[in-house]
Amino acid sequence: MATLADVARRAGVSPATASRVISGSSKPVADELRERVLRAVAELRYVPNAHAQLLARPQRSVVGVVVHDVSDPYFAELTRGLQRVATERGRLVIICNSYRDPEREVEYVDLLRAQQVAAIVLAGSGYHDPAVNAVLDERLGAYAAAGGRVAVVGRHQHRGDAVLPANAEGARLIGGELRRLGHRAIAVIAGPATLTTTTDRLAGLHEGLAGRLPAEHVRYADFTRDGGARAMAELLDAVPGLTAVVALNDSMAVGALGVLRGRGLRVPADVSVVGFDDMPVAADVSPALTTVRLPLAELGARAMTLALEAADGSDRVETLPAELVHRDSLAPPPT
Amino acid sequence: MATLADVARRAGVSPATASRVISGSSKPVADELRERVLRAVAELRYVPNAHAQLLARPQRSVVGVVVHDVSDPYFAELTRGLQRVATERGRLVIICNSYRDPEREVEYVDLLRAQQVAAIVLAGSGYHDPAVNAVLDERLGAYAAAGGRVAVVGRHQHRGDAVLPANAEGARLIGGELRRLGHRAIAVIAGPATLTTTTDRLAGLHEGLAGRLPAEHVRYADFTRDGGARAMAELLDAVPGLTAVVALNDSMAVGALGVLRGRGLRVPADVSVVGFDDMPVAADVSPALTTVRLPLAELGARAMTLALEAADGSDRVETLPAELVHRDSLAPPPT
DNA sequence: CAGCGGGGGGAAAGCCGTTGCCTGATCGGC
DNA sequence: GCCGATCAGGCAACGGCTTTCCCCCCGCTG
Numbered sequence: 001m002a003t004l005a006d007v008a009r010r011a012g013v014s015p016a017t018a019s020r021v022i023s024g025s026s027k028p029v030a031d032e033l034r035e036r037v038l039r040a041v042a043e044l045r046y047v048p049n050a051h052a053q054l055l056a057r058p059q060r061s062v063v064g065v066v067v068h069d070v071s072d073p074y075f076a077e078l079t080r081g082l083q084r085v086a087t088e089r090g091r092l093v094i095i096c097n098s099y100r101d102p103e104r105e106v107e108y109v110d111l112l113r114a115q116q117v118a119a120i121v122l123a124g125s126g127y128h129d130p131a132v133n134a135v136l137d138e139r140l141g142a143y144a145a146a147g148g149r150v151a152v153v154g155r156h157q158h159r160g161d162a163v164l165p166a167n168a169e170g171a172r173l174i175g176g177e178l179r180r181l182g183h184r185a186i187a188v189i190a191g192p193a194t195l196t197t198t199t200d201r202l203a204g205l206h207e208g209l210a211g212r213l214p215a216e217h218v219r220y221a222d223f224t225r226d227g228g229a230r231a232m233a234e235l236l237d238a239v240p241g242l243t244a245v246v247a248l249n250d251s252m253a254v255g256a257l258g259v260l261r262g263r264g265l266r267v268p269a270d271v272s273v274v275g276f277d278d279m280p281v282a283a284d285v286s287p288a289l290t291t292v293r294l295p296l297a298e299l300g301a302r303a304m305t306l307a308l309e310a311a312d313g314s315d316r317v318e319t320l321p322a323e324l325v326h327r328d329s330l331a332p333p334p335t
Numbered sequence: 336m337a338t339l340a341d342v343a344r345r346a347g348v349s350p351a352t353a354s355r356v357i358s359g360s361s362k363p364v365a366d367e368l369r370e371r372v373l374r375a376v377a378e379l380r381y382v383p384n385a386h387a388q389l390l391a392r393p394q395r396s397v398v399g400v401v402v403h404d405v406s407d408p409y410f411a412e413l414t415r416g417l418q419r420v421a422t423e424r425g426r427l428v429i430i431c432n433s434y435r436d437p438e439r440e441v442e443y444v445d446l447l448r449a450q451q452v453a454a455i456v457l458a459g460s461g462y463h464d465p466a467v468n469a470v471l472d473e474r475l476g477a478y479a480a481a482g483g484r485v486a487v488v489g490r491h492q493h494r495g496d497a498v499l500p501a502n503a504e505g506a507r508l509i510g511g512e513l514r515r516l517g518h519r520a521i522a523v524i525a526g527p528a529t530l531t532t533t534t535d536r537l538a539g540l541h542e543g544l545a546g547r548l549p550a551e552h553v554r555y556a557d558f559t560r561d562g563g564a565r566a567m568a569e570l571l572d573a574v575p576g577l578t579a580v581v582a583l584n585d586s587m588a589v590g591a592l593g594v595l596r597g598r599g600l601r602v603p604a605d606v607s608v609v610g611f612d613d614m615p616v617a618a619d620v621s622p623a624l625t626t627v628r629l630p631l632a633e634l635g636a637r638a639m640t641l642a643l644e645a646a647d648g649s650d651r652v653e654t655l656p657a658e659l660v661h662r663d664s665l666a667p668p669p670t
Numbered sequence: 671c672a673g674c675g676g677g678g679g680g681a682a683a684g685c686c687g688t689t690g691c692c693t694g695a696t697c698g699g700c
Numbered sequence: 701g702c703c704g705a706t707c708a709g710g711c712a713a714c715g716g717c718t719t720t721c722c723c724c725c726c727g728c729t730g
Contacts, residue, residue, distance in 0.1 A: 001451075001481040004687060014710045019688060027689090030708065045477035050449040051386040052686035055715045070430075071411030079406065083432075095405075095430065097418075111427075114385040116336075142380035146336040225615070254619050261621075280560070284589050286596075286621040338716060349680045354718060362719090365678065387716035390685045 002044040011040040022048065054116060062092045063307065064112030066105055068124040069097045073279040074249070074296065078123055078153065081300025089308055091118070100124070100195075102132040109139045119149035119307040123300070125197035126155030133157050151307035153299055155196060161306040161316045163299050167197060168204030170292035170322030174246055174274050175208015177324060181332045183244040183272065186213060189231040189252045191223045201248045201276065221252060228252025232259040242271055243333035250275040250282045253289055257329070268331035278325050287328035295320050337379040346375040357383060389451060397427045398642065399447030401440055403459040404432045408614040409584070409631065413458055413488065416635025424643055426453070435459070435530075437467040444474045454484035454642035458635070460532035461490030468492050486642035488634055490531060496641040496651045498634050502532055503539030505627035505657030509581055509609050510543015512659060516667045518579040518607065521548060524566040524587045526558045536583045536611065556587060563587025567594040577606055578668035585610040585617045588624055592664070603666035613660050622663035630655050 008018040013033050020027050021037040029037075040046070063086055067075040079095065086093045094115065096108040105122070112120050120143060127133060137158055140150050150160030154167075178186055188205060191198040198220070206213055217239055221227035228247055232255065236242065247253035253275030257267060265271050267287055275282055275291035282289040299320055306316060343353040348368055355362050356372040364372075375381070389395075398421055402410040414430065421428045429450065431443040440457070447455050455478060462468060472493055475485050485495030489502075513521055523540060526533040533555070541548055552574055556562035563582055567590065571577065582588035588610030592602060600606050602622050610617055610626035617624040634655055641651055 003685090015687075016689075016710055016712095017708090020709090023688080025689085028708070033709085045474075045480075047445055047448045049390070049451060049686055050446075051389040051451065052715095053688080054386040055384075055390055055717090056686075056688040058715075070405050071408070071414065073406070076406030076411075110382050111385075113382045114388075116384060116386065139380075142382075145380075225619070258619065281616055281619060284560070284593065284616060285619050339718095340716080350717075351680055351682095351719080352678090355679095358718080360719085363678070368679085384716055387685090388718080390687090391716075391718040393685070 001049075002046045004046075004048065007037065007040045007044055007046050010044065011036040013037060022046075023053075058116070060116055060118035061090070062094060062115065062117045063119045063121065063304070064094045064096065064108075064115065064117040065121045065123065066096045066098050066108045066112070068100050070095055073251075073281070074277055075123065077279075077296035078300040081297035081302075082121060082123075082304045083300075084297070085301045085304035085308070091308065098124070100192075102127055102129070102136065106135055106139055109136065109143065113139075113143050113146075113148070117148070119151065121151045121153065121303050121307050122155065122158065123153035123303065124155070125191075125195040126152075126157050128194055128196060128199070149307050149311060151303045153303045156317075157196070159315060161303075161311070162318070163303045163306065164317065164319045165294045165296075165299055166319055166322040167200040168207070170276065170294065170324075171201040171204030171246075171248075172208035173322065173324045174276075174292060175205045175210075177208075177330070178244055178246070178272075178274070179209055179212070181272075181330070183333050184212070185217075185239055185241045185333075186244045186246065187217045187235040187239045187242055188213065188219070189228050189235070189245060189247040189256060190218055190220045191248050191252075193220045198248060205246060223249050223251060225251045225255040225258075228255030229259050230255075232256035236263065244272040244274070244330075246274045246276075248276050250277045250279040250289060250291055253291070253329075254281060254285055257285055257287075257289075267329050270334055272331055272333070273329045275329075282325075283327070290327045290330035291325050293323045293325045336384075337381045339381075339383065342372065342375045342379055342381050345379065346371040348372060357381075358388075393451070395451050395453035396425070397429060397450065397452045398454045398456065398639070399429045399431065399443075399450065399452040400456045400458065401431045401433050401443045401447075403435050405430055408586075408616070409612055410458065412614075412631035413635040416632035416637075417456060417458075417639045418635075419632070420636045420639035420643070426643065433459070435527075437462055437464070437471065441470055441474055444471065444478065448474075448478050448481075448483070452483070454486065456486045456488065456638050456642050457490065457493065458488035458638065459490070460526075460530040461487075461492050463529055463531060463534070484642050484646060486638045488638045491652075492531070494650060496638075496646070497653070498638045498641065499652065499654045500629045500631075500634055501654055501657040502535040503542070505611065505629065505659075506536040506539030506581075506583075507543035508657065508659045509611075509627060510540045510545075512543075512665070513579055513581070513607075513609070514544055514547070516607075516665070518668050519547070520552075520574055520576045520668075521579045521581065522552045522570040522574045522577055523548065523554070524563050524570070524580060524582040524591060525553055525555045526583050526587075528555045533583060540581060558584050558586060560586045560590040560593075563590030564594050565590075567591035571598065579607040579609070579665075581609045581611075583611050585612045585614040585624060585626055588626070588664075589616060589620055592620055592622075592624070602664050605669060607666055607668070608664045610664075617660075618662070625662045625665035626660050628658045628660045 008015040021034050098105040152162045219231035221231040275289045278291045278293035282291050343350040433440040487497045554566035556566040610624045613626045613628035617626050
């Protein structure tokens with residue numbers, strides 16, 4: 001690997017001059033020397049060592065992002081917003097997948113600290129376990145104390161700026177709509193009980209349904225297609241006369257749709273299904289899924305904006321609205 | 336930000352000793368000193384500066400990956416395989432999205448070189464433009480010459496090890512099946528003509544159909560849902576009596592399904608649809624999509640394995656098989 | 671008791687760039 | 701013709717960490 005010294009030697013100049021030419025310093029360099037340096041760079045196919053540069057010039061331009069899994073559509077969309085703003089401002093983004101493992105989250109925060117990133121954005125549901133939150137908070141605190149900027153998306157319990165989707169409000173909209181349509185035997189496919197996203201949405205739903213939701217009508221499952229399918233199968237046996245199912249995300253709703261089809265139940269004629277998040281797949285399944293849209297890209301964009309703006313002291317909190325998207329999977333209950 | 340020197344001072348030892356404790360050197364350190372150092376680390380919430388470490392210890396442990404877009408399901412799956420192997424071997428992965436922009440690909444290769452990564456994996460279709468390939472080849476060559484390892488997935492025209500999906504073979508399977516079922520008026524929704532993936536699949540299809548595919552039955556579109564929808568609409572007008580459509584990826588097939596439903600055409604009773612790639616969504620749309628499965632995660636895993644294994648000189652090339660997955664969107668043509 | 675070996679700790683030399691400061695040269699002005 | 705100002709280029713000091721090499725001291729052996 002060629003170094004700056006190699007380039008300088010080949011061009012017959014000092015490393016200082018070579019550096020000035022290559023990194024476009026404001027200090028003027030004679031055209032002939034500049035030429036020679038550039039030629040040497042091309043011939044040696046020199047690329048400056050990024051680590052040496054970061055050491056020498058403590059200018060932090062990279063931003064770290066910790067998400068559950070970029071390839072999950074929810075986070076893919078969120079990340080799109082994050083990236084857009086970062087790119088606009090000339091920042092590189094390092095993305096880390098925590099796969100909802102709190103330990104891995106802490107590890108990644110430390111890793112990003114070690115990378116000297118300018119800011120850390122933590123996206124995805126928070127946990128109910130106070131021990132877990134304490135550890136994470138401690139690390140984020142250490143980072144913030146050393147001048148790092150922190151922003152979180154969709155989790156309220158940490159220091160730093162926060163951007164929150166209207167989880168409870170969205171679920172309340174669903175609940176209200178189900179009530180208006182006259183559904184009575186309603187079941188819920190919830191996400192993992194340890195996540196605040198699950199409990200926030202569940203709370204909103206309870207509110208929207210005005211309490212008409214017995215605990216045994218709720219099944220906790222993985223936020224995945226298969227989790228949704230399993231829960232749906234259980235609920236069909238557990239809740240006789242079921243007329244509507246609310247899945248707390250679209251993946252689970254799609255899984256539920258598959259099981260219902262398998263059992264010969266028509267959606268929405270026999271059973272209504274409502275999802276959450278409005279992932280791309282929601283429009284492509286049939287019947288097209290009625291669901292709640294969250295402005296995910298916007299959430300990401302706002303979070304990145306907050307993370308990159310100088311803190312004016314106190315932590316800022318923003319909430320972005322949810323909206324019910326009417327498609328074909330929700331109808332009045334069969335008479 | 337605390338430094339190693341701060342830790343050493345607080346612990347009352349030399350930086351050398353502190354370093355040995357923290358980075359687990361083989362050199363023994365007395366228990367008492369070790370204890371003191373660890374306490375200082377905890378109190379100062381010290382995290383070593385990753386850049387300084389990489390400078391001092393030129394031990395490259397990071398691997399760079401350039402893909403089209405991690406949030407695209409095709410690459411998400413591929414990346415899963417890459418990550419799995421990397422994690423197994425204790426390597427961190429930096430993922431870069433090129434969004435199929437060759438310039439950005441070159442930029443990212445340079446960026447990864449600058450980051451001193453141990454290997455670069457380039458995934459996604461190659462281009463037909465020789466100028467573009469030459470530039471990329473030149474940079475990869477520079478990297479390889481300096482001891483870097485290169486592996487590519489799904490593109491044959493570059494130096495380094497290569498792992499290839501059986502694009503042509505998969506398409507040949509589709510063609511053969513359509514022929515066997517007696518389809519005659521067949522149209523193709525192809526990807527961008529500039530990509531080798533498109534032309535490879537198209538060539539296989541031609542072969543499988545034994546030439547029964549006039550050029551005006553092929554539409555080139557973006558590899559997206561909307562691209563597929565647009566192309567489908569055009570083809571319905573351009574090809575009278577259409578009995579089957581082959582989309583060269585599943586996203587486009589899903590778009591086509593939407594258009595067909597919109598026009599009141601039943602799939603597969605009126606028109607058959609075949610996809611390619613077997614993305615998760617293929618099983619969830621209705622009718623469930625008949626498609627070609629590529630072992631994407633496996634492709635990624637193999638590529639990472641090759642990238643991390645010492646080169647025994649010559650470039651290795653592996654091809655992984657494709658398989659036809661029969662679901663519900665393909666049937667004999669209407670009589 | 672002297673000599674020797676070995677183990678634990680520290681000083682210092684890198685790794686590769688960047689940049690403040692100094693030098694030597696050139697040029698202009700008087 | 702001489703002096704000071706100006707400017708381009710180089711020297712060297714960082715930045716934070718690792719690691720080699722050396723030293724000191726302890727304990728063992730003859």
